[in-house]
Amino acid sequence: MAVERLKVEGQVAEGKVLRFTGGERFSHWLHVVSFFMLLFTGLGVFTAGFHPLMSLVGGLQIARLIHRVVAVIFVLGAGAMFFIGDSRYHRDWLRSAFSFSEADKKHIKAFTAEFFGGHAAYPPQDKYNGGEKINSLLTICGSAVITVSGLVMWFAPNFPAGLVDWAYPLHDLAMFVMTAAVIGHIYLSLIHPGSRASISGMLTGYVPEDFAKAHHAVWYEQAAENKSVAK
């Protein structure tokens, strides 16, 4: 069964390997757009400095409205992707985020050096390397916490006061965590010379073959086997 599953993912075309299917890319970009809209409108309420910026969206009260509408789209949309279409990659991603192999741990150790342009050895990595798993973990937990606390804040009267008190700090905490994480994530996927090639995975779905060999060798080998079978 595992084999069949990987078949579609590993397809190769002229020196590129398919890493992310359409569904995964859609979920990613849905998350990206709604996260930044939520962050922008959220900061509008949470931070006095951002109040004037809210005139961009037509004023603060509209910003609060947008925050609520986008939040619903984000939660329902992202949630639905785990159930419709070829949602197995979503579930794989979820499972991988919570399973750290030795290789992942070593990668994490090497991560800081790599981050600053240095080099540190780390074993071959699966589809998601240690760093990416950390990022996934922060995003998954962050989104869960921010969604629950958001609901509590939105319908505060129907929740016990004690719970409502805690909703605000948790919402804020989740925002900071995810914001810090996304800054690093953007750097790695767009700016870091070593890893910026991965962006194409989310744009077209294909990553350069040599990148896959270098960064995700374990995943590449499996995909290569599939490739020979497929041909």
Place this chain on the structure above:
Amino acid sequence: MTNSWTDLQNSRCFLIAGSNCAENHPIAMRWINRARDKGAKIIVVDPRFTRTASQADIFAQIRPGTDIAYLGAIIRHILVNKLYDKDYVLNYTNALYKVSKGYKFDAGLFSGFDAKGKKYSIDTWGYQLGPDNKPLKADSLEDPDTVFAKLQEHFSRYTFDKAEKITGIPAAKIKEIADTFCQAKPATILYALGMTQHTTAVQGIRSYAIIQLLLGNVGKAGGGINALRGEPNVQGSTDMANLFNSLPGYLPAPIGTDKTLRDYLVRNGSIQEKPLVALLKAWFGQSATKENDYCFNYLPKYNLSVNASMVRIFDLMNKGQFKLLINIGSNSLVSIPNRQMVRAGLAKLDMLVVSDLFEIETAQFWREPGVNPAEIKTEVILLPAAFVYEKDGSLTNSGRWIQWKDAALKPLGESKPDLEVLDSLFRRVRQLYQGSTDPKDEPVLKARWDYGQEPSALKVLQEISGYDETTGKLLPTLADYLKAPAGSVSTGCWIYTGVTGNGNLAARRKNGDPSGLGLFKDWSYAWPANIRILYNRASCDANGQPVDPERKLVWWDPVARVWSGNDGPDVVDKTKGPDTPEGKQSFRMNPEGVGRLFAAKYTSGMPVTPPADNLSPIGLRPAGLCVDGPLPEFYEPVESPTSNLLHSEVSSNPLVVIPATVPGIQKVGKPEDFPYVLTTYGVVEHFCAGGVTRNIPVLNELMPGPFAEISKNLAQKIGAQDGDTVEVASARGKLRVRCLVTDRLQTYKVNGKDTETIGIPWGWGFASLSPGPGANELTIGALDPGAGTPEYKACLVNIRRV
């Protein structure tokens, strides 16, 4: 009030009984607290633990209508333990006067009771008179004939234990109240409708007078008896005598048998001649001459047997006597007890004229829920009235301060001051009578009535203050009026003389108080003659020096040989020293010149030799009398849960008047059917019948509606929770209202039996922004025989959860 609001700061102890001043006279608390900051004690006796009681050092919950029982016990306590102020009692009261032999009190009745006529002949209540018609005085208080002895004998029955059985207040607490009040000097008594709205009202207040005279508190700063009048100008309207039996300045009104001015003086004493003649000059001007008894016969003569007090007027209205009622600034449909009498009465009028700010219940009685307008033939005219700050004029407060105010705003819409309405009405009526030769129309045609094209309130006040009729100039002071011969001066109300003497003194605004006693002599003008504390002569000893060094009011200045002081001296003649008979008089308005512990029948200045051609003799000044007894006696309210423990054969006041020409309209309930005692009262958030306050949204927010306050025991007994709707019913009516379960009402024992009091505020009616049931559906129109005040404070009801 004998004293004033600002004088309360001088007191060392307050007996607040029959008043809830924190709610109904909040300004009192400002001055009481200043006294309390200097260590004064506060005693509150009330059927409920009120917001005033929350400030009390001693609080006693009393059964409504039983005040005389515990006050009698205090009097006995004072006499038995010699707590009275001996010099004061000897010099400034009639303690030593010898009472006539015929006087007796036995088994609940004074001597002279006429059962059939339900009244007393008061001949036996006099003094033993000497050949000079003056009362005989004993040498010492031990003499059995003295007023003092009668007092001791009368109140010997009022023990603390007996008082406990009657009032429900534990004996120890009554003793504590007595000791606290007697030892703190000066002490004052504050009372209001809690004391006046009983069928034993006059005698209850007489008990206060006796206590304060015995303790020597009357006439002193921080002492006296302070009646907290209820309305902005009730003092003024009483001074102007909107009362069937008196004329402005507290002159008795003439009755049928007063054929001439002389007959009137025979009945009321020669002292009344000057003020009555001055009044007639003010009303009829030049037409009033010595030859025509100063138009004495232009005045209506009321019938003594028709005691037409306020409630009786509605009773007469029920009989169809009145065709026209002019109702100015009064909401009788809510405020008269036993409201069905008012509903029935108003329906029998041809025309009802109402002048008010809002569409009060009385004005729209014809469309009260449950009434069929088609059946009511009364034509109603509702005239919009201007409000207090939309018209010039003066108001007299409780402390007898006549305070002027200029109009600050123009009247709203087409509303008019009542002054303009009355003025234009009179001038129209006179116009209608123009050319009539019928003698009955002479008063209308000859009356002096000219206050300018646009009637000026100041001109009216000047007429009240008085003119020298020979020069047409304003009378400067009360002394000038007293000196001037009768007929040469005019004054609309002699006690106000001098208010516009040197300019409009009522408008004075200098608020200095050099004496520090809160006299404020240069603020507005107090009647009489700007005396701020009445009877202040009694604050001096035999040689005219103040007995209380910290509170010097007036004193005799031996050098200048004149009475002077911080306050205007309340003496007959400023130049007559303490060694003269006039200088000794502490209560110069009484025929005896002293305080009356025993309200004897006596007229001063009776001529020794009868006048020629067997005319009746004319005395100087008759004494003010209480129709139901020279001494206070405890009687149960008309509707009472128990019999009278002092004399069961005479349970309630034998002279009580229950007007009920329409049979069955004033049923009296029995304890078996109506076991609980109802008391009614006001709340701080609203005012009287609520005609104005129930149309002010924020006040409705503070107090949205009436309620029935009941104890937790009673609530449990009828299965009611706080907030449930209960139905309260009396023999006369019933109403449904929200119940308020509270510990501020406790079950208490009366003669060993558990008894409950229910409290309902009364100021609601079917109109206004906040309609509600009116407690006067339940109350009884039983009237105090002397004052005519109904017994709102006590009647019997039953209650059940709905």
Place this chain on the structure above:
Amino acid sequence: MKVSRRNFLKLSGLSLTALATGLGLDPEIAQAKGYALKTEGSQKLPSICHFCSGGCGLLLYIKGDRLIHLAGDPDHPANGGTLCPKAASLRHVAYAQERVTKPRRRAPGSDKWEEISWEDALDKVARKIREVRDSSWKGSEQLPDSKTGRPVSYAVNRAEGIAMLGSAEVDNEESYLLKKFSQILGTPYNEHQARI
């Protein structure tokens, strides 16, 4: 994405300022804002309260002959600027819509009001006064003679059919005219709330 040095500084510049504002270092003490007093420039006129007989002093603040604020008169010795709940609410009465501002008449048997001019209203009342005074006039009455006790006719001059109620709610001058009016008309039936 090639990042030139200049872009590099710009990028970091934005993020720092955006973040600094969120640092929660809010200036706590607000500068003393200039607070305008709504009663500035208003005319102050004293008056007397219309509720219990405390006679407390009112002070009316009037701007452009409109009452904008009402409080206790600070100069009045009895209340010194303080007021009870009722008095403090008295500004409302000046413009309350529920106030009657035009005379009204209710015809016998009718279930509603109709407006009437002051002229007609006062005229109607004056005529009614004359009519009832004349029809209910009692010139004399049989009373027991004060000496002999036998009934004798005495002049009493009473307009038995007119009653006048009022009032502890009106000024002294109005109370006085009410009494004078009723006595001149001949009705002793003038009573008011002091009695109840």
Place this chain on the structure above:
Amino acid sequence: MTRKMVLADTSKCTGCKACTVACKEWNQLPAEKTQLVRSYQSMRTFTPDTWTFVSFDENYSGSQMHWLMRKAQCFHCADPACLKACTSKAISKTGSGYVVIDADLCIGCGYCAENCPFGVPKVDDQKKKAFKCTGCIDRVENNLKPMCVQTCQTGALEFGERDELMAKAKKRLAEVKGKYPKALLYGEKEMGGMTHSYILLDSPEAYGLPSNPAAPLALTLWKDIIRPVGTVAVGGAAAAVVFGILGNALRGNYGPPESGKGGKE
């Protein structure tokens, strides 16, 4: 302006509610429909249009009735939870000791209402603004007494300089203890010291007040820890990115790909 104080001596308060009327008259607040809540109390709690009301608690013990009446309004805390909770910096403190909401800045988010330990500020949903007692800051800044203090006839409310009036309050407390042994001073230290302080006749709980009020732990955690740390974290991430870029640039990782260095791990 020096720090002010209002002392409410509840032993003198008779629950006449003139303060509520005067406050509404001065601030032109509309009246509201009410029902009696308990005893003579007609307002359960604050609303956007009712900034002060009198609470009534009847407790009867040892055949002695204690009718506890307290004028409730914003305490104007020295360390206000509302100010800490307000994310729009609309709430500020004045030198005279008052906590005021600037209506222009307020967005009606309600965080102040959520976090005030006394439930004082309330949000008007139409106006999208939070409202509470302003302490009559406009009067105080013009050297007038707050309207409630000016109207109070019993003298239960007093206004003055903080130190002077607090000393007087302590002296008065000693006297009040004679009649009410459990009397205490509330507001000297609570919430860092309150401009509206009270002489209470019984424990705060008897008046429905917390004995030692504090901002909710969640709020303190949020504003004192999460918010600053979070900001630093995000700032740190950004800084890390900057250094990352710098690090790569210095190592020439940005050079032309065929230079052999590209792709080196």
